[in-house]
Ligand SMILES: CC(C)[C@H](C(=O)O)[C@@H](O)C(=O)O
């Protein structure tokens with residue numbers, strides 16, 4: 001297997017060095033040959049090549065079987081305009097590789113329960129959540145998007161847009177992973193305010209017919225943010241759009257107290273897929289091993 | 290003072306009945322005369338008058354000194370189109386009365402600490418957060434907004450839009466309330482992805498100059514969702530846009546374990562202001578007193 005390693009910035013290179021050891025151990029133990037190639041990404045790439053994601057790096061990824069991503073970003077590059085920031089690298093990879101389904105598990109590791117900010121009586125009901133976040137649509141990529149001046153005043157806008165196909169393909173992944181878990185899927189949206197959420201409800205209630213063994217429920221995003229803290233044991237799979245998924249998956253990682261340990265997979269219709277930790281580049285603790 | 294009471298749906302009428310007793314006690318004790326008028330709103334108004342917010346009700350509110358709002362919504366009205374849903378009532382009142390700053394405190398009531406889902410060691414650092422949520426802009430009211438069919442496929446969109454004036458006026462309120470608290474204001478946004486967030490940063494970093502005694506910091510919304518659970522004691526005032534404020538204020542209420550007790554105030558440039566509990570209509574427990 002051709003695997004591209006993109007360590008990135010901050011603690012990225014440190015976690016990547018350890019991940020590589022794990023890959024080599026897997027390789028030896030199970031006789032799987034990995035052909036590892038490393039490339040710069042994010043701030044490290046900006047410093048060396050002037051852009052967060054070089055064309056050669058993207059091509060290397062496209063020809064691979066899998067991409068292992070560390071983390072990008074840091075105060076050093078915060079002043080840069082949007083298109084040149086380290087974050088563009090991961091957003092660019094998601095978009096170019098069409099990785100539309102981001103799977104972010106948050107499960108309680110019993111030996112680490114003491115690290116959770118939640119009380120034992122809440123954890124005792126068990127926490128095993130999988131957030132399925134749509135990753136290539138919504139506010140992240142919607143057009144128009146920009147800041148302009150009108151009558152001498154600045155006005156800024158972003159567009160939250162989804163097509164039914166974009167919703168259907170990630171919903172199908174959501175239902176499929178739910179089938180292999182507790183068979184419960186909760187669509188999280190803001191259907192009492194957003195038109196895009198209304199379309200999500202329409203399409204998901206169509207897709208649910210293909211998966212009669214999975215129990216579908218609906219929840220507003222504000223309520224979900226509350227229930228994740230008050231009653232996390234109620235969730236199995238959470239399906240949601242890009243921005244809500246960004247917020248809720250971080251919250252879910254926090255409640256189990258192990259954001260530093262949570263993995264994530266970004267899937268598309270075909271390989272390569274991309275794998276990255278849920279944590280970021282954590283510049284404040286970088287360089288300490 | 291002319292006060293309009295809008296009990297609404299679910300537990301709304303039940304909490305309003307108790308709130309009325311409190312108002313009367315205040316009236317007697319401090320010799321303040323309240324002229325109370327009650328009107329239907331939300332689902333109750335739909336059932337009676339076919340619309341969630343009747344013109345007469347809106348006019349009554351406009352002529353008042355303050356509006357006390359219960360809660361709206363329930364499964365009975367969930368099938369209705371967006372413009373006719375109970376939620377339109379509260380959104381309409383916010384917009385028509387131009388109530389752009391929603392203040393949502395989340396503080397730990399010591400005698401209720403046992404109700405919090407968080408561990409004592411986290412609560413012991415103290416939790417006293419005030420979320421200042423922008424209430425009349427962003428995805429809630431941005432145009433265009435809708436679902437259309439293009440090449441036989443449905444496509445849905447909402448628009449996140451902010452002008453610099455909209456940001457400035459709520460930021461000023463944020464700084465002013467921070468001056469009366471611990472003098473820390475954290476702007477929560479997604480400036481690594483959203484253009485609107487970039488404008489928020491620009492404008493808030495202008496406004497901060499008028500309030501040199503308040504310490505300004507910035508945080509991404511996903512990180513904030515995490516820190517609210519892991520480290521809530523770090524926050525004083527959180528300033529944020531409409532949708533993020535919706536999500537984060539509910540999360541903040543959940544961590545102190547008292548969502549049923551948290552109040553909120555929605556302020557504008559001039560009276561009437563609107564006051565409502567943070568909780569919703571809670572149809573599942575309505576009618577039990
Ligand atoms: C770095 C940032 C653009 C990214 C996102 O918002 O998707 C990160 O927060 C994540 O969740 O992977």
Ligand SMILES: CC(C)[C@H](C(=O)O)[C@@H](O)C(=O)O
Pocket residue numbers: 192193222376379380535
């Ligand atoms: C009822 C709904 C439209 C409303 C909102 O999203 O603003 C509610 O959740 C709130 O926070 O007051």
